Amino acid sequence: MNKEELPKDIEEVLTNESVEAIENAFKEKLELSVEAALTQQDDLYAEKLETLVASIDKDHAQKMERLVEAVDTNNAKKLAKVVSMYEGQLNEEAASFKEALVESISNYIEEYVDEAIPAEAIMEATRNKEALNVLSNLRNTLAVDSSLMAESVKTAIVEGKSEIDELKAEIAELKSNNQTLTESYNEAKSAAFLESRTAKFTAKKAAYLKKVLSDKTPRFIEENFEYTARLFDRKEKEQMEVIREEAISQRTVKADAPKPVVVEKVEPSTPENPYLSGLDKMK
Amino acid sequence: MSEEQKLKPTDEGSTKAKIVKFIDALSDENYAQANKYLQSAVEDKLTDRIRKAAEKPLF
Numbered sequence: 001m002n003k004e005e006l007p008k009d010i011e012e013v014l015t016n017e018s019v020e021a022i023e024n025a026f027k028e029k030l031e032l033s034v035e036a037a038l039t040q041q042d043d044l045y046a047e048k049l050e051t052l053v054a055s056i057d058k059d060h061a062q063k064m065e066r067l068v069e070a071v072d073t074n075n076a077k078k079l080a081k082v083v084s085m086y087e088g089q090l091n092e093e094a095a096s097f098k099e100a101l102v103e104s105i106s107n108y109i110e111e112y113v114d115e116a117i118p119a120e121a122i123m124e125a126t127r128n129k130e131a132l133n134v135l136s137n138l139r140n141t142l143a144v145d146s147s148l149m150a151e152s153v154k155t156a157i158v159e160g161k162s163e164i165d166e167l168k169a170e171i172a173e174l175k176s177n178n179q180t181l182t183e184s185y186n187e188a189k190s191a192a193f194l195e196s197r198t199a200k201f202t203a204k205k206a207a208y209l210k211k212v213l214s215d216k217t218p219r220f221i222e223e224n225f226e227y228t229a230r231l232f233d234r235k236e237k238e239q240m241e242v243i244r245e246e247a248i249s250q251r252t253v254k255a256d257a258p259k260p261v262v263v264e265k266v267e268p269s270t271p272e273n274p275y276l277s278g279l280d281k282m283k
Numbered sequence: 284m285s286e287e288q289k290l291k292p293t294d295e296g297s298t299k300a301k302i303v304k305f306i307d308a309l310s311d312e313n314y315a316q317a318n319k320y321l322q323s324a325v326e327d328k329l330t331d332r333i334r335k336a337a338e339k340p341l342f
Contacts, residue, residue: 102302106324109302113328119336122329126336134341 189218197225208232298327 006019014022194213198206212228213221305320 098303098306101306102299105302105306106299109321109325109328113325113332117329117332119332122332123336123339126333127341130337130341 186217190214190216190221193218193221193225201229205229205232205236298324301327 006014191214194210198209201209209225209228209232213225216224301320301324305317305324308314308317308320
């Protein structure tokens with residue numbers, strides 16, 4: 001501060017040194033006051049800052065807690081989903097793997113069995129076993145034992161069988177011949193029977209009876225001859241009836257008309273026999 | 284009754300179950316049981332083949 005800036009009364013009293021001293025004192029005082037104020041302000045601000053920091057910390061802590069909780073929940077959910085998905089996939093894969101493994105082992109065993117014991121060998125063994133069983137059953141059925149299996153007995157059996165076969169063939173031939181003979185005999189018998197029974201009938205009736213009964217057995221002919229003959233008679237009668245009715249319906253002359261009497265005297269043209277003319281006169 | 288008639292048809296499922304048990308026993312290092320189940324599965328397969336062969340008529 002300059003001395004000129006002071007009022008004139010004070011300017012005369014105070015010297016330059018005094019003014020400087022006062023000025024220095026003021027400056028020191030000011031500095032002290034500013035320092036005190038700054039310190040106070042600093043304390044105040046520090047306190048406020050601490051409060052602010054504490055509140056911010058608390059808020060941040062709360063937010064952080066919520067955030068951590070939300071992230072935890074989200075992650076836990078995702079993890080659970082991932083776990084369930086992997087478990088499902090694992091189970092499915094395990095099941096399919098298990099099936100594939102079992103199938104491949106099964107196929108391997110089949111291949112091994114095929115290679116170790118061929119199908120032909122199994123087939124042959126099975127057929128042999130079956131044939132043995134059949135043979136054993138046949139032996140039991142035919143009572144063939146070891147004594148019957150000897151060579152001499154076998155020959156005898158074979159001979160016996162061939163003889164039986166020959167005899168069977170002979171019997172078949174005889175049966176055939178017998179059948180032919182029987183048929184011929186029956187035919188002849190039928191023909192003779194028909195001939196003898198139809199001898200007294202008219203030609204038409206005899207032909208009808210022969211036509212109907214000729215291919216039948218003698219017994220059949222014997223049983224049915226009378227019926228057939230009667231049937232023919234009835235048919236004939238019916239036919240005659242029909243013809244008679246037709247004739248009556250078509251006639252021109254009445255049945256009750258007087259019949260003209262025509263006397264015709266025939267003169268014998270041949271030479272007269274005296275014996276016959278004598279008989280005529282006696283009438 | 285003949286030998287073939289005694290053969291019952293083997294169930295495919297039963298054979299596979301035996302193979303599963305064989306694998307289980309093998310993973311448990313129970314080799315005796317594994318051997319038993321494998322033997323049984325092979326017997327099943329052989330029986331099946333013999334049964335099929337016996338079904339064909341001899342004549």
